[in-house]
Amino acid sequence: MLATDDHFRLVEKAVLGDSCKSSQWRVASWARCLHDYKLDPSRAELVDLTSRELRTEAEAFDADITLATSELEATLMMIEGGGYSAHIANRNGVIIAERKSKDSAFYCSTDRIGAVWSEEVGGTNGIGTALKNLTPTSVYLSDHFYADLTSQACASAPFFGPHGDVLGVVNLSTYNPGVPQLAHRVIFGVAQITADRLESIYFRNTFRKEYMLTVNVEQRSPAIFAIDPDFRIVGATRNARSLFGIDEPAMGVRSLWAVFEKIRGNPTLDYLCDSLRELRPLGSGNVVEVSLRRPISVLTSMPPSLSAATSNNPVKSARPKFGKKVTTLAECAGDDPQMGQNIEVLQKVFGSGLHVLLLGETGVGKDTLTRALHYESERAAGPFVAFNCSAIPETLIDSELFGYSGGAFTGASKEGNAGRIVEADKGTLFLDEIGDMPLQLQTRLLRFLETQEVTPLGSGKVRTVDVQVVAATHQDLHARVAAGTFRQDLFYRLAGAVVTLSSLRERQDLSTIIANLMTQIDDGDKVTFSERAMKALLSHSWPGNIRELRNVLTRAVKLADNGVIEPKDLMLTPVRMPPLVLPPQPPLQAQSAPASGPAPAPERPVPAPARAGTGMRKSATNQAEKEAFLAALEASGGDIAACIKMLGISRATFYRKLKQHGLTSASR
Numbered sequence: 078m079l080a081t082d083d084h085f086r087l088v089e090k091a092v093l094g095d096s097c098k099s100s101q102w103r104v105a106s107w108a109r110c111l112h113d114y115k116l117d118p119s120r121a122e123l124v125d126l127t128s129r130e131l132r133t134e135a136e137a138f139d140a141d142i143t144l145a146t147s148e149l150e151a152t153l154m155m156i157e158g159g160g161y162s163a164h165i166a167n168r169n170g171v172i173i174a175e176r177k178s179k180d181s182a183f184y185c186s187t188d189r190i191g192a193v194w195s196e197e198v199g200g201t202n203g204i205g206t207a208l209k210n211l212t213p214t215s216v217y218l219s220d221h222f223y224a225d226l227t228s229q230a231c232a233s234a235p236f237f238g239p240h241g242d243v244l245g246v247v248n249l250s251t252y253n254p255g256v257p258q259l260a261h262r263v264i265f266g267v268a269q270i271t272a273d274r275l276e277s278i279y280f281r282n283t284f285r286k287e288y289m290l291t292v293n294v295e296q297r298s299p300a301i302f303a304i305d306p307d308f309r310i311v312g313a314t315r316n317a318r319s320l321f322g323i324d325e326p327a328m329g330v331r332s333l334w335a336v337f338e339k340i341r342g343n344p345t346l347d348y349l350c351d352s353l354r355e356l357r358p359l360g361s362g363n364v365v366e367v368s369l370r371r372p373i374s375v376l377t378s379m380p381p382s383l384s385a386a387t388s389n390n391p392v393k394s395a396r397p398k399f400g401k402k403v404t405t406l407a408e409c410a411g412d413d414p415q416m417g418q419n420i421e422v423l424q425k426v427f428g429s430g431l432h433v434l435l436l437g438e439t440g441v442g443k444d445t446l447t448r449a450l451h452y453e454s455e456r457a458a459g460p461f462v463a464f465n466c467s468a469i470p471e472t473l474i475d476s477e478l479f480g481y482s483g484g485a486f487t488g489a490s491k492e493g494n495a496g497r498i499v500e501a502d503k504g505t506l507f508l509d510e511i512g513d514m515p516l517q518l519q520t521r522l523l524r525f526l527e528t529q530e531v532t533p534l535g536s537g538k539v540r541t542v543d544v545q546v547v548a549a550t551h552q553d554l555h556a557r558v559a560a561g562t563f564r565q566d567l568f569y570r571l572a573g574a575v576v577t578l579s580s581l582r583e584r585q586d587l588s589t590i591i592a593n594l595m596t597q598i599d600d601g602d603k604v605t606f607s608e609r610a611m612k613a614l615l616s617h618s619w620p621g622n623i624r625e626l627r628n629v630l631t632r633a634v635k636l637a638d639n640g641v642i643e644p645k646d647l648m649l650t651p652v653r654m655p656p657l658v659l660p661p662q663p664p665l666q667a668q669s670a671p672a673s674g675p676a677p678a679p680e681r682p683v684p685a686p687a688r689a690g691t692g693m694r695k696s697a698t699n700q701a702e703k704e705a706f707l708a709a710l711e712a713s714g715g716d717i718a719a720c721i722k723m724l725g726i727s728r729a730t731f732y733r734k735l736k737q738h739g740l741t742s743a744s745r
């Protein structure tokens with residue numbers, strides 16, 4: 078922090094015009110602080126609102142705050158380790174949402190929910206000055222007006238609503254007098270990108286029922302028009318407004334053909350939807366590339382009885398009629414408040430043109446939740462296509478996902494293959510284990526996500542599709558980005574909403590989940606639990622999450638005598654659990670444990686060797702795991718489905734582990 082006197086002299090000299098070093102925006106802000114607001118740089122008088130005042134300010138935020146907080150989450154993941162926290166302030170400069178940096182040493186305690194950061198109160202500061210000038214603002218250490226604040230740095234960017242008025246400010250701040258200026262500049266860029274993304278999210282969400290024309294311009298934020306079926310412009314992003322000279326009164330009145338030269342003949346919306354097209358802005362020599370997306374509710378394959386569905390009345394009838402019962406969103410939410418909140422955010426983003434990234438341990442229900450979202454959305458009439466990036470050999474991912482034309486390569490089928498992306502047109506594509514997507518294909522996937530276009534191998538024909546992508550992984554994607562094995566821009570493109578699903582041990586509604594599962598398991602309604610069995614279930618740590626719980630319950634229903642499940646039927650003791658959920662054990666012990674079939678449980682769990690280091694224990698567990706895989710493969714006679722069932726793991730985990738243990742050839 079600067080000495081108060083020194084800082085005061087600095088401010089005074091700059092305002093009097095004696096300092097040639099000060100940038101104009103800062104001098105102008107300091108002058109406002111001194112002359113207009115009569116603030117004293119040596120005495121910061123910051124204001125925190127009462128909870129009642131805060132409630133009023135939060136209500137004054139003219140948009141859905143849950144979308145903004147989900148965005149903050151994604152931003153914080155990208156800059157983790159930098160010591161910055163992320164905030165949303167409303168248009169009055171009051172912080173109404175916060176996501177804290179894990180690096181609490183640099184936490185800016187003045188930047189908390191309820192703090193007022195208008196320039197009139199906080200002097201020159203990121204949020205207040207950005208709001209004053211309606212422009213992104215970086216306030217680095219001694220840029221602050223108050224001497225007390227010169228140990229902190231903030232990067233702030235205002236964001237605007239779909240009708241062009243300012244909604245609030247994204248703010249990233251750190252309490253770190255040693256933060257390098259260059260690093261802070263990068264954070265400033267991130268704040269601006271976050272603000273742009275928020276604008277885009279709110280715009281797409283507001284105009285989701287309209288056609289959406291995106292103009293490809295070399296600008297940071299996209300130029301998008303929302304247009305009605307008569308080509309009237311009903312909405313435009315800030316960038317579209319400034320580039321094409323459109324203001325609010327023109328909305329709903331001006332035709333697209335008053336902005337662009339009309340294409341020959343009578344262009345239909347369908348013509349524009351089918352591919353990337355070129356349009357020439359009126360009075361300009363250069364053409365621009367545009368792409369048009371259909372409204373979310375216009376699904377050509379939707380039967381008439383469903384076409385009138387609105388977002389309040391979601392389409393439900395397209396659930397698969399046969400086979401597996403689809404778990405509902407209400408069942409996914411259970412009674413867990415965190416899960417309920419997650420689902421609320423996901424429902425808002427789903428179908429808005431943004432993609433979704435689901436994180437969470439294996440078996441927490443990422444696949445199940447995605448299916449539920451699909452079948453309770455307006456895409457329900459469209460296809461649900463799941464693609465597991467780790468279950469398909471690397472060499473086949475390209476052709477399987479993006480498709481190929483007949484005879485495109487040696488061994489290709491004569492008819493060709495549309496590819497999973499095209500199959501998912503007008504529906505949902507679930508990209509499971511996205512962390513395993515090979516790097517070179519990540520580039521292709523990114524291109525598709527940006528343009529919604531695919532060109533099947535060997536066909537040369539571009540096909541535009543309308544696909545909601547949900548990507549999922551149990552891996553630490555952030556670490557993969559840092560290690561250079563996952564593209565940062567792809568992460569960002571996928572992260573329209575990033576939601577981390579809680580593990581079963583973190584959930585507060587285990588008994589509800591048990592009750593739900595019992596309704597889904599054959600004969601589950603014919604048994605009850607003894608008190609001791611229920612106690613054992615509730616106190617188990619469930620390393621295998623819901624999948625493990627389901628397996629345990631299914632088996633217990635079969636083993637229960639006289640319709641009552643006792644602790645012995647649960648077989649929760651380590652030796653009888655599938656290998657992947659064993660605690661660390663000496664190799665011999667684990668090797669001798671069979672992968673299936675009931676056996677008398679030992680009195681107590683076998684302890685890990687007292688002096689084994691983490692490395693030793695890891696390799697012992699690894700070895701045990703490999704042995705168990707070999708045993709299961711042998712016992713199942715190479716039947717993958719039986720093997721997976723025996724091991725009690727997901728198909729994705731099965732293939733991942735096969736690869737990890739070098740057993741790939743044994744699986745085919």
Ligand SMILES: Nc1ncnc2c1ncn2[C@@H]1O[C@H](COP(=O)(O)OP(=O)(O)OP(=O)(O)O)[C@@H](O)[C@H]1O
Nearest residue numbers: 408409438439440441442443444445623624727729
């Ligand atoms: N809310 C729920 N209610 C009942 N069963 C559920 C629920 N969520 C998940 N399950 C069941 O748990 C098992 C694992 O779920 P799912 O495959 O969705 O998890 P996942 O996170 O996608 O796993 P992985 O990362 O291993 O692919 C499945 O058998 C599924 O039916």
